[in-house]
Amino acid sequence: MIRKVGVIIILATGLGLLLYLKPWREESIQDPRLIDRLPSADFIGVMNSLELAKEISDLINSNKLKYRQFLNYDFLLSQSRSLGINLQNPVYLFGYENGSWGCIIELNDESKIASRLAQNTSLTKLKSGGLNYLYYKEDKIYIFHEKQYLLLYQGDNFVNILSRVHKSNYGKVSSEWSNFLGKDNFKNKSLIISSNWKKLKQFGIEKASFSLESDSTHIKLKSYFKKISPFYLASKTGPSILKGVSPKGNYVNIHLNIDEFKNHKKDIFYVEIKNQFRKYGFPFDDFIESWQGDLSFFEGGTTSTTEFYKETELDDEFNPIMVEKERIVFVPMYSSLLTINDKFHPLYKKLCARGFITEDSQNMRFLTSPPLKKVMKKDRIMLFSGKKPNIDKEDKNEIQWWYNGTCYKLELEKISNDELFANLRFSIQTIAKQNTLVSR
Numbered sequence: 001m002i003r004k005v006g007v008i009i010i011l012a013t014g015l016g017l018l019l020y021l022k023p024w025r026e027e028s029i030q031d032p033r034l035i036d037r038l039p040s041a042d043f044i045g046v047m048n049s050l051e052l053a054k055e056i057s058d059l060i061n062s063n064k065l066k067y068r069q070f071l072n073y074d075f076l077l078s079q080s081r082s083l084g085i086n087l088q089n090p091v092y093l094f095g096y097e098n099g100s101w102g103c104i105i106e107l108n109d110e111s112k113i114a115s116r117l118a119q120n121t122s123l124t125k126l127k128s129g130g131l132n133y134l135y136y137k138e139d140k141i142y143i144f145h146e147k148q149y150l151l152l153y154q155g156d157n158f159v160n161i162l163s164r165v166h167k168s169n170y171g172k173v174s175s176e177w178s179n180f181l182g183k184d185n186f187k188n189k190s191l192i193i194s195s196n197w198k199k200l201k202q203f204g205i206e207k208a209s210f211s212l213e214s215d216s217t218h219i220k221l222k223s224y225f226k227k228i229s230p231f232y233l234a235s236k237t238g239p240s241i242l243k244g245v246s247p248k249g250n251y252v253n254i255h256l257n258i259d260e261f262k263n264h265k266k267d268i269f270y271v272e273i274k275n276q277f278r279k280y281g282f283p284f285d286d287f288i289e290s291w292q293g294d295l296s297f298f299e300g301g302t303t304s305t306t307e308f309y310k311e312t313e314l315d316d317e318f319n320p321i322m323v324e325k326e327r328i329v330f331v332p333m334y335s336s337l338l339t340i341n342d343k344f345h346p347l348y349k350k351l352c353a354r355g356f357i358t359e360d361s362q363n364m365r366f367l368t369s370p371p372l373k374k375v376m377k378k379d380r381i382m383l384f385s386g387k388k389p390n391i392d393k394e395d396k397n398e399i400q401w402w403y404n405g406t407c408y409k410l411e412l413e414k415i416s417n418d419e420l421f422a423n424l425r426f427s428i429q430t431i432a433k434q435n436t437l438v439s440r
Contacts, residue, residue: 030170034092034106034149037168038177039161041094045193046181047103049076049087052190058216063429084112085150097197100155104165110147117143128159131166183209204228204268214428221424229267230417232260238294239380240394241335249300249333250401253394258293281354286347292339292379298389301333308362331370335389339380405430 038044053073060068069075080087086106095101107113117123123134123143133144142158144151146166153161173181180194189211196207206228213220238255264270265285277284313323351357357364363371364383372383382389397412406426413421 031148032168032170032172034104035173035177035181036170037104037149037165038092038174039094039102039164040174040176042097042197043093043095043193043195044177044180045093045095045191047091047093047192048190049080049091052212055190055212056214059214059219059428062216065428081108082112083116084109093193096155096157097199098155100153100157102151102153102155102161105150105152107145107148107150110145113145113150117145129163131162133158133162179207189213200225202268203272217429218425218427223422223424225420225422227269227418227420229269230260231269231415231420232264232267233258233415234260235395235397235412235415236293237393237395238339239337239391240294240296240396241298241337242390242392243298248402248407249298251299252295252297252399254293254295254397255395256293256397258288258291262288282356283347283350283354286343286350290340290343290347292341294337294339294380296335296337298335299332302330308360331385333386334369334372335382335384335386337380337382337389337391341379344381 050073053071053076057072059065060071065071076087079085084107086108089106091106092104093101094103117134122138123136126133126135131144133142135142140154142151142153142162144153144162144165149165151162151165155161176194176196191212193210194207195209200208204227206226208226209224211222213222234257236255236257240253240255241251243249243251261270265274274284277287308324308326310322310324312320315321348357352359357366359365360371364374365371366383369383370385372385373388375382375384375388399410401408401410408424408426411423411425413423415421
């Protein structure tokens with residue numbers, strides 16, 4: 001009797017465990033997260049739309065940009081709520097070399113965006129692989145939405161993008177997105193773009209990141225580049241041409257220690273730069289060997305110079321003769337300085353032989369430059385079209401260039417081993433006017 005009771009207790013316990021554990025039950029399948037749906041691309045990014053609206057409010061209002069009322073924080077927040085869009089979470093961006101782009105936006109209520117889109121008569125209904133989507137012909141934008149997200153895409157590869165986004169699996173984040181979302185560069189910025197573009201890899205750049213900052217007048221694009229090997233470059237102090245106060249001109253200041261760079265001519269970065277110069281027949285190897293790492297250039301305004309020319313005249317017996325004369329002409333103001341070593345003289349002769357430099361009895365020209373005076377010393381060569389420039393010591397690496405009325409300034413912030421940080425700063429005012437973005 002006791003044995004039977006024991007067997008019954010064991011069986012009852014086993015049955016209870018079996019009912020509790022339910023080993024035959026199918027494992028529940030979790031829906032993919034937004035980050036699982038993100039497609040691979042040449043450029044990927046994250047945008048916090050509401051924070052970005054706060055940051056650029058001074059910029060768009062000071063410059064009276066068109067449609068600025070639609071870019072302010074309160075409007076975006078209210079509209080996103082009415083459309084069932086969650087702009088308090090990141091918007092994920094992706095783009096490609098051919099110019100196509102897209103974004104994925106989280107939804108709080110799919111029914112709201114579906115209702116609003118259904119009212120838009122400009123949208124064409126299409127279908128692919130059993131999935132319905134919309135097409136806005138005027139801007140060539142595809143629109144697709146499901147319970148969790150809204151997909152916008154402009155380009156010629158929508159069907160493949162849609163398949164990747166829709167058929168994703170939980171926990172299957174692409175490696176590039178996983179690496180991008182996990183790194184610290186430009187963390188907490190409202191807009192961050194990262195790239196593994198193949199053209200960057202030609203220069204040995206493993207990855208690049210960009211973020212946006214602004215004030216009431218300018219936009220600053222902060223950049224980060226990581227190389228697969230060291231850059232073999234370092235900042236230093238060197239001679240620079242004095243530019244005066246905020247000159248409206250173009251200038252270049254480079255001060256780099258290039259000793260290690262010279263010793264790594266098989267490095268992919270060195271080789272690719274050399275290949276770019278080779279297209280124009282420029283002897284890059286010879287230049288690097290003769291250069292000491294300092295280049296300073298300024299172009300702006302005009303200056304007067306004496307030009308010698310020949311003219312046919314008649315002598316006392318009315319015979320035609322060639323007479324050399326001189327005249328004052330106004331030419332663009334150029335000043336440049338290059339630090340050199342004893343290997344520069346053979347390079348100079350080679351540049352003359354290949355037509356990069358032409359000389360006359362008084363001046364020289366480099367390519368299409370105006371006539372330039374030349375002062376050559378043991379450690380430097382200076383070329384200038386006006387008076388001899390004043391020289392001082394600087395440690396900044398920067399380029400300022402005017403293009404279509406806008407001044408762009410590129411500054412090397414830091415270069416260390418295999419990392420490089422740089423900033424590009426420019427004014428939005430002229431660009432806005434040229435693109436009819438300013439409200440009169």
